[in-house]
Amino acid sequence: MERISLDFFARDTLTVARELLGMCLCRNIDGFTLKARITETEAYIGRMDKACHAYGGKRTPRTETLFAQAGTVYIYLIYGMYHCLNFVTEQLDEPAAVLIRGIEPLTENDRELFARYRFGRSYAELSSYQKKNFLNGPGKICKALSLTKEQNGILLNGDTLFLEPLPQIPSEIKVGTRIGIDYAEEAVNFPWRFYI
């Protein structure tokens, strides 16, 4: 299967956020390749977005990754215990990224592996609540993919984490406002959340 190249990310962030929907996210670890379809994304664009960590071009040790080349992985710790996975977009030195908020396993085998990494148990042993809310949040995704800030700064053209196209294009893309950014004033209402 062909891989998505870094060029894909060196474009308008909203376009990338939309086109990521339905793509296959692949993670190599422990001799396995975990695969999942991307179902929910959010765009963060530093130039005009108060919800973005690098709003107004703010450079700090943490936000430095957002200024890196397109296709760089940006992972940060949130609320002291969860990690969030982002893909850097736009040109070098233009701070912007797409947050991955939702995925779903491609196969039953993937589903089983995700359950192991996230809960340390088999999928069949999960509660109905856990099954219903399996991978619908950024913190859950990083746990299930065994990603931490150790992977911050890696590129999506390597073997650790990469993307593959899927044969079918999503039939309907829904749009909404982003989650968990109530502090961001006017940016609260930007329709920069995409899901299928």
Next chain:
DNA sequence: TTCAGGATGTACT
């Protein structure tokens, strides 16, 4: 099914 509250560590003021 919804809701409030707490866990937890780091970046930044």
Next chain:
DNA sequence: GTACATCCTGAAC
């Protein structure tokens, strides 16, 4: 010291 691109639990309905 404060805030945070979250998630889980337990109680009330």
